[in-house]
Each structure stands twice: as structure tokens, then as C-alpha cells.
Amino acid sequence: MKQSNRDTTTILLKYHVKKTQKHVTKVVEITQEEQGCSIPLTPIWPEYFSKWNPQSSVYDCSYVENLTELKDNKIVKTRPKENNTCCLHEVIRGSNDSIYNLTECTPLINDIEDVGDREVLLVKCNNFTNFHTNIPIKPAVQEKMNYWEGISDEERPFNVFILGIDTVSRSHAYRSLTKSIKLMEELGFIDFQAYHSVAPSTLTNFMAMLMGLQRAKVRGTCAKDWVAPFDNCPLIWKNFSENNYVTGYVEDGPQSFNWGGQSGFVNQPTDYYLHHLFLSLADTRGNVTEKFWNLKNYYNLQNLFFPLATSGNITEKLGKNPKYYSAECTSQERVPEFLLRYSIRWLKKFANTPHFFLSWFAYPFHEDIYSLANFDEYIASFFEFLKSEASLLRKSVVIFVSDHGDRMSFFNSKSIESYFERGLPFFQIRLPDQMKENYPDIVEAIQSNSRKLTTPFDVHHTLLHVLSLNTNLDLVSKNFEPERKDRCSLFVDMPSNRTCASTNIPLTNCLCNAQYDKNAKGTSKISPGFANKLLAFSVSNLNMKVLKSKYSQLCSKWSSSSDDIIYTRYISQTKAFSEILIAFTANPGEAKFEARLKITKSAGAFIIKKFTEVVGFSRINKFGDQSWCIPMETDEDKEMKELCLCKIQRV
Template identity: 25%
Template sequence: MYYSSVPGEFLIDNENCKIPNVNPYSSNAMNIFKVRKAKNCSDLPLLTSIERISYNDVRLNINYQYSKDYLSFWQNKFYCYYQRISRSQNEENADDEILLSGEFIEFNSNHQLKEEDEFIFVTCDGFYDFTLIRYLKTSIYKNVHAVIVAKKSVSKKLTTSNNKDKTNVLFIGIDSLSRLNLIRAMPATHDYLQQNQWIEMKGYNKIGDNTFPNLMAVLTGVNESHAFKICNPYEVGAIHNCKFLWDDFNEGNYATAYAEDFMTFSSFNYLKKGFLKPPTDYYMRPPLLAAEKLLNIKRDFSTWSITCVGLQHYADYIYNYAADFVETFKNSSYFGLFWTNSFSHEDLSLPSSYDIKMRKHLRKLEEMKILENTIIILFADHGMRFGPIRKYFTGWLEERLPFLYLWFPQKFQNEHPKLIENLKINSDRLTTPYDLYITAKHILMLSGDYNKSLELTAQSCPNCQSLFNEIPINRTCSEVSIPNEYCTCTPFKEIDNSLPVVFKIANFIVDQLNEKLSKYDECAKLKLNKIISARNVTFNDKTETLVSFSVLPSNGEFEATVRSSISYKNFKLLGEISRINRYGDQSKCVHDSHLRKFCYCL
């Protein structure tokens, strides 16, 4: 049985590309997947909240009606104050350290915030009224607020715009969520998208291993190796040498924002230096660093992911910030990227715990009438890269096929019917993150408020194109810079994994692993343990064999594709070797992000 709006055996079916139409509810997947209950971070209501009166008037309120939920039996009064949160002035760690102001600003309800109050750490202390001075006080409440405040620089940019009727662009990203796992784990969200005519790109194929290369392709149009040459994320400030989509939209007089949860694993900071200066007008990393440090956190019991920060789900901070951003600029123009890791990164089942919440966030945008003038790109970087699902072919496929849905306002559809028609045709074609990058630039070009020449190309994919233009039906992975090891067009068939040649190929891959590790004396030499699975396909006089196996002493599980002659001679490794189970602290003795997947520290 297959599940898809496209009937037949394949999602994409032409002479050059056949992507299998796999059942998301297959027995292999359902033996692993279990519905997870929604996380209740706290039964307490928030004692403080932000109220927007207008763009220039934002208030910090105390919700006095909830005070009884916080005061203990010996307390009858409380007072609240806040400190400002700012980025570190230390260039080496500008994106990883925060400062708290020495000034403690006491406030009551209806307190008007200033531009410098963008990020604040709120504390409320309870005391008994008979103490003339507040000696006997205890902290009863703490929270961090990230506020979309009026900024002179943003106001100036928006008032100089030549076009007051531009279409806004909102990227909402969910880490490690495949198309199939969206259907399986988040049925309420998936049904909402289907019922409301969001357009799905069924053949959306990743171009790199993890988040960084796939997100860089979407945001800059360059691949990982090129990014390391021109904007090396391991060098302080070098990431700014790449031009991001938010830079293009900034030049087009859009307000810009970027927010991402889970500070340890965020896309530009995991084993990287991050941004030397804020990349967008509104950048949420400083308050979330403060929240992780200053508030209580709760972790998922099975994955150790941070799910709750303070009294709220971690992802709620991101989506509430997004809602505030789009509400603030809904009558002007904005570009935003809002990315979450906390409910999807570590476990196949975990997204189910956030399904109802995710649908509510999307409905909230609809109720705010944001969908009337905003193009929304709801997408992922890749599917689950680690865990039990990766031992099966469905896991191999899911890792390479993240989900991608697009929403277009009716006005945009009426003005550009041919573009929408082409996009719907492309729903059943092979597409890439580079295409998405070019599409975003195409939207900017259509706004008519961009003075510089804007080429609709991606530097690392000359043959990629805007999704508004009809994609050739016989498109191949090689034509659009999808490395062979990530291409889902190849019709692999399962073979007997006990065949001697399978062991020969697996040992060849292990030799390649040991060669990579040979410069590191602190890493153990690996040896083949067992074969997990094997598949192959033959093209003319060549055979490509996909092998999954485990090694000792790490019990690491790996996967790679090897090309050979039909007689299985002259082996050649195609692309990268993938780690398909978690490695935790096994490789903490090396700091190279690629070798950490392979090394087992002695």
C-alpha cells in the first residue's frame, strides 16, 4: 500500500528519476514510531506579558490576576524588575555570550518599553508587607522576553520603500522532519496544509548531509565546500562574507528577522563561530542564550533534548516571536526565518508531541490575516539522520526527502496565474534547496523595490531555477548539483547482504574510514562488525552498491555507496560516508565536525 496524492509506485516517475512512493505507515516505520504526548511545561500562567499598542508603543504588563498562583502563604505582596540582555562585546564569542545590565528597572503594569529594552530578563520577588524593607524576599517568578521594538534604522528603511504593496516572505523551518514523517507524526498539521491548498513539493531532495549545507543552499545558493572557502563558519566573522537572502531583502527595504531555538545545535553555531554582528534587524539568539542560562529547563526523557524553557515550550518562544514580528510589520514589508530544533531533531516520534501546537500556530497566522499578504515557505532541511529507522530503506529515503509546502496569497495568485500554474506542475518534479533560494529571489524581484540587478541563479547550481518556471520533466540529480549519495532517483533493489562481495565492499569503506582517521592517534582503528543491509543498481557496465554496516570498537553504524564494474572490481567511493546512529561523546577528542562522526576516542 502506498500513501500519496500521486497514484502509482513512484512519487517522481520519468526515465531519469524514479523516487519511490513509500508508505509512511509501513511496518518497519510503525514498529519504531510511537505517538508522544504533548509536553506540559507548567500549569502556571505567565505573570508577565507583552502588549503591543502600536509599532512605537509596546508595554510590559504584570498579570496581577495570577499573582495568587505564585505567592506563598507567608507572602502577600511582590514587586517586579528587569535587566536588559545584550550581546557580548568579546568578538571571539560574540554569538555565544550575553551580558546583563547592572541596572535593575522596577516596573508596574502598563510599562512602556524603549528601543534598548528589546531583550529583557524579568524577576519578581515576593515578600510580606510587615517587613518595612524587603529583607525577607524570595524570587517567585523569572522570565525572558524578546520584544519587537521600534528601531530607528528599520523605520527609516521602511519609509524609503518605493513600493508599499509588496508581498511579505516568511520561512518556517523544522529540523530533521521528512515528508513521510510529517504525514506520520504530525497528521493534524499535515491535514491542515492539505485542506487549505498549500502546495507541496513532493520531489524536494536535500543536497548535503546535515543542516548547514542544506540551509546554506536555501539562504545563499552555495554548497558547503564553497561556503568554507568564502565564508568559513569556523572563523570569527567570516560567515558575513556570504550574502544571505535576508541581506537581499534588506536591500529591498524589508524588515528582517531570524530566530532559532536550542542554542547548542543551532545551524550557524554548532562547532562554529556564528555571527560577529546580528545578521538581521531582529535576531533572537541573545535572549534565548539568557533563557537557557537563567531559567529552569526540562528535557525530553528519551532524547535529552531541551523541550521546556521556563514555563513555556522552547519552540513557543520562536513562534510567538514570529507572530509578534509579522503583526508589527504586516502593513509594511518583512522577511523572516524562524527555525526550530527542539521537538524534531533527536527522535522520529518526538514531532508528534508538538503536532496540535504546530497547527494552532499556523491557524493563528491565518486568524491574524497574515496569509492575505505573505508567502509562507514551510520546510525542513532533511529527514532523520540517526536512529533505528535508518536501518531500513524507508529511513534512507526519508533522510533525503525533507518536506516542503508553500502558501501563496490569493492576490499573488491572481496577479501571477502562470507562475502558480508552473509551481503546481513542479510539485511532481525533482526539486532542490537551490531552487528554493532562486524562488525567494524571484519573489523579491517581483516586488519592484530592488534597485540592483538580481540574477535568478544559484552559484553552486547553474542549472537550478525558480520554482515559478516549469522544471524539465527529465531533470537528473547531477544536473542540479545533488551529490550521488543523496540522490533518491536511483532505483536501488535489495540484495542478499551475506554475499561475499558485500563484505568486500564494506571492508573497502572501512579502509576509507581508517584512512580519514589515520592522522589522529587519539582515534581507534575501526574494523567491520556486521552488515545491516545492501542494495544495488546497474547502469550499463557499472554497478552501484549501497551498503549499511557496523564497526568495532565504537559500534558505529555507517552507510555509503560504492561504484564498481559489473564483476565488482575497481571500487570507487561515491560521495561521503554517512553515520546513521548517534555517536554522543565518543569523538569528543576531535573538533573537526566531519571526523566527529567517525572517530572513537581511545
């Protein structure tokens, strides 16, 4: 590595690694240029967790009878001597994401059925149902496999596998996935300490990572309104498919392209796609989804397919009748276990064929962030599988990523730490062994970049860079530029002076140079009187925002008192201005909001109204159907659903 004469500052980063309050001190050298955007390293166990100790139970699928299993493309009865009457449906995707069809239920002859090229299967035996997924070689996939015949493994391009989990901050991953993290360290994954989301929502981060586009650009081009399908958008797997990669995208729910009544896709987006499986699972296990919906009533949106997860107190309310839990179970496997096993089978199937595969987990983690620790063993098992697959490790770029941290749990409504975690999701990457051997400059660059501000746009550009590394590919752009104005491949040394403004991160969520430690030198205290003025200003602006919307006549006016302040905190201070975060409860409805305020200093004083700007509002608690009167037709509607309390409330 080249030596530099630049001045450096040695910073001691102290953080918890276990809940025993044990600390580890890590020394990192950061140049003055890198301090252009300093991202606070949040503690693994912040004060909130020491005080509240939140935990979660997860649903149990052991009651489901595994009366059939899939072996060598055959459905086999597991208890052939028992008098179980079984029949088999094939679940077939319809003309778009919202439609699927079931074939007639045909009896299992001789307790075995060759399923051949059938992909998604539902078996009914007495009162139990089991779901199975076959991975048939489809004609289009066979053509891609034929393309690579005669090309040696060393000459074939690198694979890409992305494992993603919804709503996981970097700190939350470290406190929940201790065994998995240890295995990733052994495998040589690189932890990006300053990876920053571009929004607190899955879809916007997906647009950045999978399309390389901002939401406004998507709405202005390929998916012009809320219900427009995403087929015409430049999704990254298209680039790989055009270059004869086998592609797969699996997700266990509607948190991305189908959320809130969005259309998803008309045509199947990748070679392998299981959305119709989870539609049929939700319908088949209808008892639980209806009861869960009535109890939780999370968004109450028409055409939104129901969340698959029940956990914690919801499970207690539903009672212990097994039929009410089955939406969480494909058989005796919980949905995350099922997806992990499917991912392993898929990667084994196409280990010797260039492939792109994205496996995304939303439930139960989106609804219950504390459930993640319960799945550490299963996620660790996946990394154990990777550890044993030398050919995959030699040829595959492996990414473990989340979209954003938790937004609306109890953590958010009680703790300032949540604001920081929300914008700093987990991101780790492992380079293929062959890439490390052939491109030592990439290894050096990615180590350096792991401490710099990075975003999903950079991940998208990196995926394009993966394709550009292989000159055998027909459709790779010959003019690929690793660095552009607002994004940069992780494979080249990034500029150290990147900012939120230059990387498409909205100021509302920007954590550049934010002050995490409330007791840090130079951090001012906020007096009760000043806090009350900030509260009044925030509530006034919140009401003005609602009043200016097209739904103003439907929404109540918010009010708050000094007792409703949850916390206030300076998060940035300069000679010219200060930024303050204030969280408060607003009534009616006990809504919890967070406002980020920018206050300009004038003659050494703060003048609240004239020089104060509301950078943005965030809703930080779940709101059920409080905003039922707002339809879900546009991006603006989505924002108003978080800010509005309907004057007429449902009983």
C-alpha cells in the same frame, strides 16, 4: 493548460495516510522526460513503524509560575495582590553571537513597568524567572516603514515568510502533523514530492537555500574556515533588506550558523534576531543544561551552547524537580510554542510593511524526531492564524520546509526506509493571492514543478525571483535569469531531465532512480556470501579513510563480522553497474555505519575489489564523545568526528 502529445506513463502511487493501515491511491502522470530522475514516493507508515511504534513524551512547563506578562509594551504582574518581589533585566546582545549582557535588575514599580524600546527581557520573581520579547520599532526599521508610505498595498512587493523545522522528512511530516497538513491543504499549499536535500546537515542546506552557495564556495570566499563568522556571506535577507524590507531571523539553538563552535555573526544579521535570548535562557536555566550535557554527551564540543531540549528517557533520569526542566521553558510556554507565538506577533506587527521573516525550530525535534506529533496542535494554530489574515495571504509567499530527514535515531540504525527519508525533507509553498491573479503562468509552473527534482538552490533562486517581480524596487538586478545551469526558480517550468549531478546533490545522498521496493521486478537478492564480501570491502575502505586522515594515530581500527550486518539492499541496477547500500555495526564502540557501493559489472559478474567504488559513508547512530580527541576546527574534522573512535576513551 496546453495539451501535449508526449507519451506519458500513468503511475499508481500507493501510500499510507493513517496508522490504521488505510491506503490512498493517487494517480500521477509522468512524462518519459520526467523519468530522467524518478524520486521514489516513500510510504507514510513504513514497515519499521508498524513493528516498533516509536513514541515520545515532551517536557512539561506548567509548573513555571507566570508571575508577569507583556501587555502593550508593559511588563505587568499577574498577581499584584501577592507578596512577590520582582525585578527586571534587559538582555542585550554583545559584540558578537557568543556575548550578551544583562542590565541591573530593577524592581517593578507599582507592579508595572513600561519597557518601551527594550526587546528581550528577563523577569525574576522569587524563585521563578520569565522571559519576554518586545517587538519595538527601531530607528532603522522606522526608516523602512517610512519608505513605503504613499505606496498602495497592491503596488508593494510580496512578503516572504519561511517556517522551518529541523530533521523532518516529507513522510515524517505527514505521519506527525496530520491536523497541520489538512489546514495547509485548505489554504492551498503546494506539496513538492521530489524536494531533495543537498546534504544530511543543516548548515550545508542553509548555505544553499539562504546563500545560493555550495559549502566549498563558502569556505573559499566569505567564511574561509570553521570559526570564521558569516557576516560577509551573501545571505538572502540582505537582498531584501537593501530593498527596504523589514527582516527577521529567529532560531532556538545552535544547529545552523553557530553549531560546533562556529562563530555565527559578529553583527546582528537581521532587524530582529533573538540568538542572545536563547543564550541567556541556557545560562539562566543552567541546572538542566549541565545535567542534560553529562547524561546525553552528544558531541562534547567546547564552546557549543547546549541543546535546549530534554525529553523521553532523559527527563526520567533528571527526576521531577522543576528546576531541572526549566531550560525548556521561557515561562509556561515550551520553546516551540514561544517561537510560534513570537512569529505570529511579528507578522501582525509588520503585516502592512514588506518583510522577510525566517523562523527555524531545532529543539526538541533535532534530538527527538518523535516529539513532532506532540506539537501538531500548536503548528496547526499558526496556520489557523494565517487563515484568518486575508492581507497576509494576499501579499505573502509562505514556505514550510525542513533541511533533511532523520540521521541518527533508532529508525536509522534499524531500517532501510530511513535512507530514503533522510534525503527527502518536507517542502510546501503557498503563493500570494495577488500573485495567483497577476501571474497565472507561475501557478501553472509551480504545479508542474512539484513533481520534479528540486533542491534548496532552487528555493534560493525563487526568493530572488520574488524580488524581481516588483519593478518599484531600486536594487533588483535587471538581468535576473529564472533558470541557470544548476538551479531554477520554482516560478518557471523546470527542465524534466534534471539529475543529482546537475543540481549539486552529492552522489552519496542521491535518490534519483533509486529502488525503494526490495521486491520490485528486476531487483536481485543479495546472498549471504556476497554480503560478507561487501562488508569486508566496506570496513577495509572505512579504515583506509581514517588511516589517510591527519588523526590516524588517534583513532582505533574498525572491525566487523557477518553478524554485524544490519541490512543490504540494491538501490539501483543498470546493465553496466549496480549500487548497493549496506548498513553494519563496527567495533569497538558499536558504531553503526552505512556505505553506498557502486559495483561495475564485468562479463556478467561482480568483481568486488577491482571494480567496486565506495560512493560514501554515513554514520547512522549517535556517538557521544567517542571521537572526543578530534577537534572541531574544519569541515574535515566534522567528517572525522563521525568516523573515528578515539583509542583513549574518557571514563
